Amino acid sequence: MSSPISSVLRKGLFQGKVAIVTGGATGIGSAITKELLFLGCDVVIAARKADRLSTAAAELNRRFPAENKKDRVLPVVCNIRKEDEVKHLMQRTLEHFGKIDYLVNNGGGQFPSPASDISLKGWNAVIETNLTGTFLMCREAYASWFGEHGGAIVNIIADFFKGFPFMSYVLRCFLVTYSALAMAPPKRSSPYHAYMKDHGGAIVTIVTDMWKGWAMMSHSGAARAGVDNLTKSLSIEWANHGIRINAVAPGSSIFSETAAANYGDPQLFQKAIPRIPAKRLGNPEEISATVCFLLSPAAAFITGETVKIDGAASLYAQSHWEVPDHNKMPAYSWKNEEEANRDDDGAPKKAKI
Ligand SMILES: CCCCCCCCC/C=C/C(=O)SCCNC(=O)CCNC(=O)[C@H](O)C(C)(C)COP(=O)(O)OP(=O)(O)OC[C@H]1O[C@@H](n2cnc3c(N)ncnc32)[C@H](O)[C@@H]1OP(=O)(O)O
Numbered sequence: 001m002s003s004p005i006s007s008v009l010r011k012g013l014f015q016g017k018v019a020i021v022t023g024g025a026t027g028i029g030s031a032i033t034k035e036l037l038f039l040g041c042d043v044v045i046a047a048r049k050a051d052r053l054s055t056a057a058a059e060l061n062r063r064f065p066a067e068n069k070k071d072r073v074l075p076v077v078c079n080i081r082k083e084d085e086v087k088h089l090m091q092r093t094l095e096h097f098g099k100i101d102y103l104v105n106n107g108g109g110q111f112p113s114p115a116s117d118i119s120l121k122g123w124n125a126v127i128e129t130n131l132t133g134t135f136l137m138c139r140e141a142y143a144s145w146f147g148e149h150g151g152a153i154v155n156i157i158a159d160f161f162k163g164f165p166f167m168s169y170v171l172r173c174f175l176v177t178y179s180a181l182a183m184a185p186p187k188r189s190s191p192y193h194a195y196m197k198d199h200g201g202a203i204v205t206i207v208t209d210m211w212k213g214w215a216m217m218s219h220s221g222a223a224r225a226g227v228d229n230l231t232k233s234l235s236i237e238w239a240n241h242g243i244r245i246n247a248v249a250p251g252s253s254i255f256s257e258t259a260a261a262n263y264g265d266p267q268l269f270q271k272a273i274p275r276i277p278a279k280r281l282g283n284p285e286e287i288s289a290t291v292c293f294l295l296s297p298a299a300a301f302i303t304g305e306t307v308k309i310d311g312a313a314s315l316y317a318q319s320h321w322e323v324p325d326h327n328k329m330p331a332y333s334w335k336n337e338e339e340a341n342r343d344d345d346g347a348p349k350k351a352k353i
């Protein structure tokens with residue numbers, strides 16, 4: 001029997017909507033894809049590995065059959081580090097579904113290493129994946145300001161903590177501290193560039209809990225802090241186009257098979273529990289719940305925000321207070337959600353008016 005998929009949000013809430021979810025075939029991205037489908041949304045899943053994408057899409061298309069002939073899940077191979085592949089992703093989405101309502105920038109990752117051992121290639125791989133990839137995805141879902149005016153990099157440090165509309169490129173310069181970066185003016189000839197500009201939309205990006213720094217992950221911590229700031233900049237810059245942009249920051253504690261496999265140690269996540277006041281790991285469904293809320297009309301007045309989902313781990317420095325072991329903060333899960341919505345005989349509960 002297939003595992004349950006559910007949501008606290010109303011079924012059909014996203015009927016007729018179209019989302020792109022990067023990394024949508026595995027881990028957290030897979031949970032987001034499933035919940036969006038459950039809520040009526042059509043979904044494009046994009047990542048580098050074609051086999052994982054097509055397996056996930058085939059399974060989900062069986063589970064969520066389309067009313068018309070078009071599959072509800074479209075797999076598109078795309079490396080978000082590659083500009084032409086990101087453009088192609090937008091093009092395929094519009095060919096298949098004709099619009100884009102939501103963009104979930106979930107694809108990303110890194111490798112653990114002392115900063116002193118990170119090669120330039122390795123540093124660039126992580127910055128390009130998490131910061132540049134997110135930027136390209138946002139820009140290509142939107143007719144970018146850079147597209148009209150070209151790009152010039154000014155290597156200054158500014159008051160970027162409140163965001164920096166029209167200057168989002170400066171933070172990249174600040175973070176990467178390259179002395180000179182030439183940014184070619186992107187072409188904006190294709191109609192798909194302009195969809196969100198003309199029609200509005202919502203973007204959610206996944207960052208991480210880098211608030212106290214991220215030892216052994218310095219490249220990724222810097223990139224995610226960059227995305228946090230990019231989120232703020234774009235929320236101001238694109239507000240008058242009806243675009244909301246928010247981020248979620250999972251703690252380093254959201255167990256999925258693929259995330260654990262990346263570090264070669266399934267127990268790695270368990271080791272974090274003593275430092276999480278909730279005294280347990282989080283799960284992908286708990287991240288998805290917040291992402292779907294942020295995409296929904298319930299978050300109509302929320303933009304430029306980063307929501308931490310970490311059981312208070314980012315606040316817990318163990319200075320003078322130790323949280324005792326407990327089990328008073330049970331997990332939210334689709335299984336429990338489904339059970340809560342059934343009568344004793346197993347039938348779905350009737351809506352109470
Ligand atoms: C303390 C415990 C903390 C424990 C930390 C526990 C964290 C728990 C919280 C979880 C957080 C998560 O994000 S979970 C998500 C996990 N999932 C992922 O990270 C998946 C996506 N990640 C990736 O694809 C890769 O990590 C990433 C580096 C970003 C991209 O890899 P690619 O192979 O595509 O990149 P390329 O452009 O080919 O460059 C590869 C170069 O990167 C460097 N490189 C790549 N892997 C390397 C490695 N393992 N060790 C050293 N260096 C490496 C080398 O310089 C490589 O060059 P050469 O030497 O020439 O090859």
Ligand SMILES: NC(=O)C1=CN([C@@H]2O[C@H](COP(=O)(O)OP(=O)(O)OC[C@H]3O[C@@H](n4cnc5c(N)ncnc54)[C@H](OP(=O)(O)O)[C@@H]3O)[C@@H](O)[C@H]2O)C=CC1
Nearest residue numbers: 023026027028047048049079080107108208253254258259
């Ligand atoms: N699990 C956790 O505790 C935490 C996770 N996160 C972040 O949450 C997100 C999801 O992670 P999680 O589900 O746990 O782990 P996964 O490894 O399952 O997810 C990473 C996904 O990103 C995709 N991806 C990676 N690089 C690229 C790229 N260049 N272009 C397109 N897609 C790419 C991968 O697919 P493919 O390899 O096929 O490209 C994969 O589907 C990531 O950004 C991760 O860093 C943040 C904090 C904590």
